[in-house]
Amino acid sequence: MGSKTTIKDVAERAGVSSATVSNVMNDKGKVSESTRKTVLKAVEALNYRPNASAQRRLQKGTRSSIGLVVKEIHNPYFADVTVGVQKKAEEEGYEIMLSSSEGRRETERGIVELFVEKDVDGIIINPLLDREADLSHLFELKRRNIPFVLLEEVHGLKASLVDIDNVEAAQELTTYLIDRGHEDIIHFSGPEYSMHSEERVQGFRRTFFESGLVYSEDYVVRAGAHLRDGYETGMTYFQETDRADWPTAVTCYNDLVAIGLLRALRELEVSVPEEVSVAGFDNIEICEYAPVPLTTIGVPTEEMGQTAVEVLLRHIESEGDHTPEVVNLEPKMTVRASTAPAPTTVKA
Template sequence: MKNKQPTINDVARLAGVSKATVSAVLNDTGTVRKSTRERVLAVIESLNYRKSGPDTRGGAQQVRSLGLVIKEIDNPYYGEVVTGARAAAEEAGYTLLVMSSEGAHASERRAVELAQAKGVDGLIITPVLDHTADLSHLFELKRRNLPFVLLEEVLGVQASLVDVDNESASRKAVEFLISQGHASLVHFAGPEYSMHSQERIDGVRRACSASHIIFGDDGVVRAGAHAEDGYRAGLEFFRSRPAAERPTAVTCYNDLVALGLCRSLDELGIRVPDEVSVVGFDDIHLLDYLPLRLTSVRVPKFQMGQVAAQMLIRHIESRETLPPQRLYLDTELVVRDSTRALPGSPAASIVRVGAGTNSGAARMAAR
């Protein structure tokens, strides 16, 4: 039998205040002295108390729920994350509510506020991050002691995290291309609202700096997160370049950008991989059913959603406040038909599709 969760009466009793005062602190209303507010917040944290959701009518049992805020509703990557989170939620008796910010700060904030208004027990968030990001809604979640797990690190916010080492994964993909004899490379970067975009650029730079290759700012092509972004950027970048000035390999922010790039190259009469090798990132299921099977960095997307939901539920159901956890899942490079070794280069030995993999492994990082 699960331990009884603390109530607002428990908070009021231990803090030596009225229920109305506790409510005023939780809702940030009324005039409460700073010392009293701090005492109430300290008790809330010590009890791991969370405000109950809206009451149900007719005496029906309240439905337990988790919220998941993604960034792109049309990205198959998130479909696999959602499937994993839903499986874990339903196994534990929770309903999963999914919302998308579409890369907009205001939309993310509204989604988080709506989830709170609907009384969700906790949130999984893929945050919108750039130099203009307003993170006050995340600090508000912490103030209300509503548990949340991030799928992308937010500097300055102490919260649980499930992610992959994007920099290392990107670096290994470029090291593979270098081992295949490619010395002229560019990277089609992702949107500025994702820290993952910069981390993957950093991985490319690290791989090149450890080799004989000079990789400057002109090696980064700003694309985006969608297939049309890769298509547009590909046409713009390759259309006016003679064959002698083209890169022999391109790494991409994600698979959608890579697929858009491949279409633009096909329209320009540039053959993949004979003239240009292309590497994606994420390894979405769709890749197995395309005429040109894309080399990609495999991210364990189902496991990411599943583990994040399980981690969140542990925070929700704990009688004590749990410290933030950070879990980094392993990635692997899956080599398919969109890359080739240049003549004269040593053939790299890389695990191919169908061979044994270890993408389910994980490593914990304590902070």
């Protein structure tokens, strides 16, 4: 059985954009009569049928849309996820409504409520999660059977999820350093509102226990998610810690924190990786161009966005309740110049 015809297939056959096909199907926008006929012929030839939600919108004269809620609009990680969502949504004839909570719980709630009021077909959400978070707006989506997909797991909520195994990925990164002789490793953890932060701490901690190395909660230093967080935490930690007690390696919640740390170490005249190895998480584009190219665990962000749309559309098009799907994508380790064997290993 062949794959379902998409709006992109129609656009390619008609030699127009997906937006033009959508305008013809919705009877909106300025489209010449000749173009309209060409598109309709392609629709007929390919036997293209909009999904059930799109059919309802055609009857109402409105466009199909997906709401996307991210945590930080300026973070390259979320920018790459958004690109993936946008690409796949356009292929399927959906518009994207994008908004960012900027780390504020009430803002996230308001965005979700606004999207519901705007009658979007479904929502993709990277939720803010901490011990104080009120997640009733997500449970309300579930209660009302409004299609949504999470990009970070909410414990206790059975919902579709697209993510990576952050615990396993953090273990892979920490194991890589231990295998190269590092025993004095610390972790600059992420913000409290991120379940990913807690999962990466869990993976870091578990690696120590499984390797038989001594572990202390002092090995986890709360940093944040931004360049400034890595820089300021790095300056404070390495200035206030006796040089004899410095770690030989630091893993970071994400690449932004790691790059901020690289700057701090440079200003403190600490050699990377000769004295301290530094590793990040996400593999954003800037890693390759940092003053010391950054070793990191890569998250397939564009694929994540595209997959989230695919899962959401299956949810939208299903009749009745939709069985939640959990999709774990594969992270990839990328080794660059910011890590090396531990100094004691080199000297041995």
